[in-house]
Amino acid sequence: MTEPQIPKLTDTLIELGGLGTRLWRGGLIVGLAALAGALALGLAAGDHLRHFSFSWLVSFAFFLSLSLGALVFLPIQFVTRASWSVVIRRLVEVMAMALPFLALLLLPVLLNLRQVYEWASPQPQHLTPELAAHKAPFLNPVFFVVRWVVNFAIWTWLALFYWRTSRRQDRTGDQALTLRMVNRSGPALILFALTCSLAAMDLLMTLDPAWFSTIFGVYFFAGGFVAFHAALTLITMGLQRTGRLQRLVSAEHFHDYGKLMFAFTFFWAYIAFSQYMLYWYGNIPEETLWYLVRQSSGWGAIGLLLAGGAFFVPFLGLISRFAKRNRKLLAFWAAWILVMQWFNLYWVAMPVFSPDHVPLGLLDALCLLSVGGFWLAVIAKLGAVASLVPVNDPRLPESLGFENA
Amino acid sequence: MHGLVVEFDDPRRLVAACAKVREAGYRRWDAHTPFPIHGMDAAMGIRGTRLPWLVLAGGAAGLGAALLMIWWMNAMDYPLNISGKPLFGLPAAIPVAFELTVLFSAFAAFLGMWIANGLPRLHHPLLQHEPFRRATSDRFFIVIESTDPRFDPQATRALLASLGGLAVTEVQEQIHEEGAGR
Structure with a gap:
């Protein structure tokens, strides 16, 4: 028996190459076609695109939460000086780099602000004039747009920092760059926590301007962070199926993906229940109303689906070491978690549009396809620019030889 | 005699030696190192433990115990109306149920580990073995116990000697006399 063999970068493909271009084109085509279909359906409804805007908002929030999960994953790896994740860190950098482009995808919501956000209309139905006047200094269209500009500016700045610094290390092999990323990651986490909470409140909580929850930012983050790991799992597996990253990413790394999905599944449930x-x-009526709507007439079934499907079932499903190290099982749970996160956001946002029935349908599917197509196109395009592995990271050998004890 | 010990100064040799001891079919043996070594579990053929199942059972017991306790206390034995809530309201019971699930799981893990390892144990013959003291600093050991069904004083010694270690020594079962007077 010799020492365990550490896989070499030359054993496999570590470039996206032509696949990136094909995915970019394919994603764009799917995104545009689905957008056209969704717009046609939305216009046909004759509701000033209100249904379309809500559907779009849900799918936008879904992919935003994935990319925000990626954005916070990076500084966590650096402040903890984690080595296991180095081999897959570039994939995460790319997923975070979708953020600047997601700003464009928020435009359909911003352009139709009055239809989506009650506080933006001249006469809010569910707010007394006093309450509306009281909230107006914060909840007004101009300040709302300003906050989103600031959010996206900070996210872009952070995502670009990791993306550029990491790629510079690919070229120069300068180890000091790692230290630079470590040093900036503490403040990055603080900036993330503030902007992510603010974004969650603005995007989803203010849909019901009378309702408030101080834990809402964490709730949004928790769901997104689970889903991010699920997406990362499926992306890594997808790349391996095309002959990339083979042997570099092993059962040990997937085991860690599984552990993080398991842990944050529980964390999400913990936060959801705390709220x-x-x-x-x-x-108190003003606080329980939000839940009352989401517990009645069809929405209650979705709520139960979340309690069981977003927490209990995947919790039991991912609890064993076997499930975390079995590729097929892990892929199944990753896909399951993504579906549940989408339903989670749907259950948060959509009852504002339709309190008395669940309007699940083709429009939602088209919006999901459209935002998803654009999101995938962007990360495929960017992923083809650099190597899929941070080839000169000083901890890469440690990451490749990583073993769970 | 408690068993035979072979000593190494190189972890890679130890891992290779462990694989040979495993292949020879021994069951009651162990390796001792100053730090964890990758690939050791595979080389020694250590299988998974059943402890997780015990922990799962402990957690389930804690969950059940908590829900039963709250239901019995609040809804049956001494029904108490708290701000108009149901006598047994699941949301109110979940924090306690969660805590007891964690507590019972932890108990099951901690106590189960002790029982599985035969702890607490205040003495072990190896601790009297002079060369073994370096197992916590710079030496690596394989011990084959004399209670192993395949143990044979000559053959086992020959096997250990063939592993490329520094020295093969005997570990005595009895406590050395020198320590008795202190």
Whole structure:
């Protein structure tokens, strides 16, 4: 018996190459076609594109949460000086780099602000004039847009920092760059926490301007962070199926993906329950109304689907070491988690549009395809620019030889 | 005699030697190193433990115990109306159920590990073995116990001697006399 063999970069493909271009074209075509279909459906409804805007918002929030998950994954790896993740870090950098482009995808919502956000209309239905006046200094279209510009500016700045610094290290092999990324990652985490919470409140919580929850930012983050790991798992597996990253990313790395999905599945449920229990216990109408709508007429079924499907079932499904190291099982749970995160956001946003029934349908599927197509196109295009592995990272050998004890 | 010990100064040799001991079919043996070594589990043929199942059972027991306890106390034995909530409201019971699930799982893991390892144990013959003291600093050991069904004083010694170690020594079962007077 000799020492365990550490795989070499030359054993496999570590460039996206032509596949990146094909995915970029394919994603764009799917995105545009689905957008055209969704717009046609939305216009046909004759509701000033209100349904379309809500559907779009849900799928936008879904992919935003994936990329925000990627954006916070990076500084966490650096502040903890993690080595296991180095081999897949470039994939995460690319997923975070979708953020600047996601700003464009927010435009359909911003352009139709009055139809989506009640506080943006001249006469909000669910707010008394006093309350509306009280909230107006914060909840007004101009300041809302300003906040989004600031959010996206900060996210772009952070994503670009990791993307550029890491690629510079590919070229120069300068180890000091790693230290530079470590040093900046503490402040990056603080900036992320502030902007992510603010974005969650603005995007989803203010859909119901009378309702408030101080834990809402964490709730959004938690769901997105689970889903991000699920997407990363499927992307890594997809790349391996095309002959890339083979042997470099091993069962040990997938085991860690599984552990993180398992842990943050529980974390999401913990936060979701913390929010629910306080309002259940307090039993104050202005706080419970939000849940009342989401517990009645069809929405209650989706709520139960989330309690069981987004927490209980994947919790049991991912609890064993076997499930985390079995590729097919892990892929199944990753896909499951992504579907649940989409339903999670749907359940948060859509009852504002349709409190009395669940309008699940083709429009939602088209919006998901459209935002998803654009998102995939962007990460494929960027992924083809650089190597899929940070080839000169000083911790790369450690990452390649990584073993769970 | 407790068993036979072979000593190494190189972890790679130890891993290779462990594989040979495993292939020879021994069951009651162990390796001792100052730090964890990758590939050791595979070389020694260590299989997974059943402890996770015990922990799962502990967690389930904690969950059940908590829900039963709250239901019995609040809804049956001494029904108490708290701000108009149901006598047994699941949301109110979940924090306690969660805590007891964690507590019972931890108990199961901790106590199960002790029982599986035969702990607490206040003495072990190896601790009296003079060369073994370096197992926590710079030496690597394989011990084959004399209770192993395949153990044979001559053949086992020959096997250990063939592994490329520094020295093969005997570990005595009895406590050395020199320590008795202190």
